Amino acid sequence: MPISGKATTAMPVGLGAQISDFFSKLLNTADWPPRWHCGTWTDFHGWLYILSDVTIWASYFAIPVFLIRMLTKRTDIPFPKMIWIFIAFIVLCGTTHLVDAIIFWWPAYRLSALIRFFTAVVSAVAVYALYRVMPLILSLRTINELEREIKERKQAEEKLSQSHQQLKAFTHILSHNIRNHSSNISLLTSLVEPEQLDESNAELFDKITKVSRNLNHTLDDLAQAIRIRETYIAPESLSFDDVLNKVLEVLEPEIQGTDAKVNLNFKADSVLFPRLYMESILLNLLSNAIKYRNEDKIPDISLSTFKDDAGHVVLECSDNGLGIDLNLHSKKIFGLYKTFHVHKEAHGVGLFLIKTQVESQGGTISVESIEGEGTTFRIVFA
Secondary structure (H helix, E strand, O other): OOOOOOOOOOOOOOHHHHHHHHHHOOOOOOOOOOHHHOOOOOHHHHHHHHHHHHHHHHHHHHHHHHHHHHHHHOOOOOOHHHHHHHHHHHHHHHHHHHHHHHOOOOOOHHHHHHHHHHHHHHHHHHHHHHHHHHHHHHHOOOHHHHHHHHHHHHHHHHHHHHHHHHHHHHHHHHHHHHHHHHHHHHHHHHHOOHHHOOHHHHHHHHHHHHHHHHHHHHHHHHHHHHHHHHOOOOOEEEEHHHHHHHHHHHOHHHHHHHOOEEEEEEOOOEEEEOHHHHHHHHHHHHHHHHHOOOOOOOOEEEEEEEEOOOOOEEEEEEOOOOOOOHHHHOOOOOOOOOOOOOOOOOOOOHHHHHHHHHHHOOOEEEEEEEOOOEEEEEEEOO
């Protein structure tokens, strides 16, 4: 209602004209008196209103400051986008209260309406966003649940550590005791002269000698596995070319004897890893690729290195050999004394040692294979 004595301004009729008039006069306050002069305000009532609005505005602006500081200091806080939406919502709500207080002197009702519109839009967005993330929020574990889980994990780790220590002690004792008996058997067989035995005893003696030799090999493998798991070997910067050249020298007779092709593609030139382990890994991978070759094909072996998306160096060894039936052997492929093809030199130790050496340095090994077509081993270094 216009104030008595003040000229009445003609109102735009169409919606488009009203919108144009609204924005063209956004900061124009000529159409309204200050709120102090609109109605009957006592000083107490007016200042109670003003100070309350200003306090709300100050608080609404302080809360986002703390939230922004929290987001910048702790990047692991869940749902950061949701928090930013609420920061915008709180700032706009505070602004409506500030403008409401200012209107007592400066009646910018159009500006107030526009700010309230923005607040309404952001409020609706906040409601929708909260609706979307509510299932995720409700699925978060409570502090009590996390503390209970941590306690259970610690208890499990303690039990596992105790079991590991017991197993290690048992393995040492077993290895030591069997080694003594094995050494005695080897010593006794060395004292026997086979040519003095008759044919039947000579055959039996030969079997005893083989069993004794195999037992010693088994104990050596067991001791090596224990040594790898218990002994820390400091990694060093290795050149794949340097290590491979040494391994190829060792395998030169096998490579020439089978006309094997070894293709190299080292996109990652080096890696931080113990030299002794790397030589053993490459030797086992290449010798297995030659040993378990397809007799109808010339061995075609590929060694490649590269960096994955996480920046880890990856080594891949592929061949066109016999392959492995993963449906049958996938769970035991890296087990000790596990063999998958008949071969006189198959002992089932190489893959077990590779896995043990890789994991001792925090890496992982995986395999892909198609029976009759070939196998690919992938090692991801830590």
